[in-house]
């Protein structure tokens with residue numbers, strides 16, 4: 262991408278990317294319900310309506326095969342999310358977008374450095390949005406974000422939008438925001454940027470080690486890699502029907518885990534008026550019940566992967582033995 266516009270957060274990157282392309286009230290933007298809330302919030306903040314399409318359960322990313330029937334005369338854009346650090350299946354998605362003349366705004370907030378068929382995410386659509394929140398793969402000491410794009414005019418529009426719609430002090434062409442990338446954050450990020458590729462490599466290696474140790478375990482599904490994708494594992498997320506048990510065992514052993522995300526966006530209270538019903542997007546709803554993020558960060562000792570994996574396998578073995586002995590017990 263030729264241009265980068267620094268902004269105050271990943272959320273603002275999404276909002277400005279949509280707004281600069283003229284997306285607003287009356288428009289629809291297609292996205293996934295299995296993501297951090299900010300994805301849909303940005304669409305709503307622009308006055309547009311998020312339209313939720315279910316996920317592919319093997320990657321947790323938007324299922325392009327379900328996308329076409331959701332396109333209407335009001336649809337203006339598709340906002341795929343590269344969840345947990347892995348690219349969505351972009352080839353077919355971009356092809357559909359081109360056929361219907363829709364913009365593609367990538368939510369790459371969890372996936373800086375990830376690749377899809379040899380190209381970096383964020384550079385696969387009309388605009389790519391990144392977050393520099395400390396928990397992301399490239400994190401500042403506070404909030405920050407960026408939009409990358411090839412269209413210079415659009416980049417200029419975003420620069421005005423982030424500064425009160427003004428190119429000349431105290432002269433305002435349109436309503437904007439106060440959303441600059443703080444200079445102090447930019448300084449932190451410039452230093453850390455040099456290490457991003459190395460850190461992403463370490464994340465990949467640790468993830469591979471988890472998958473090697475847990476791949477054969479019963480009741481556990483390790484992350485699947487989409488053909489052509491090179492993920493950066495912002496999160497290492499397993500899927501298991503024993504989530505609560507495993508979570509408890511790990512917590513007791515002093516191991517922190519996380520649930521991303523417990524309630525899909527189409528079922529959030531704020532979106533009740535959109536009229537989605539429980540059961541309507543089953544893959545997202547099932548994933549919300551079964552996903553569990555294990556500890557993963559660059560420089561994490563390999564032994565941690567081994568310890569966590571051993572705790573999980575032990576808990577599953579005991580859990581299954583427990584079930585068996587109950588059902589086999591003479592009545």
Ligand SMILES: *Cc1c(COP(=O)(O)O)cnc(C)c1O
Nearest residue numbers: 270271272297299370371392394
């Ligand atoms: C973190 C995140 C955002 C928002 O980024 P902020 O910098 O926290 O505003 C948006 N979308 C996804 C998928 C994210 O993970």
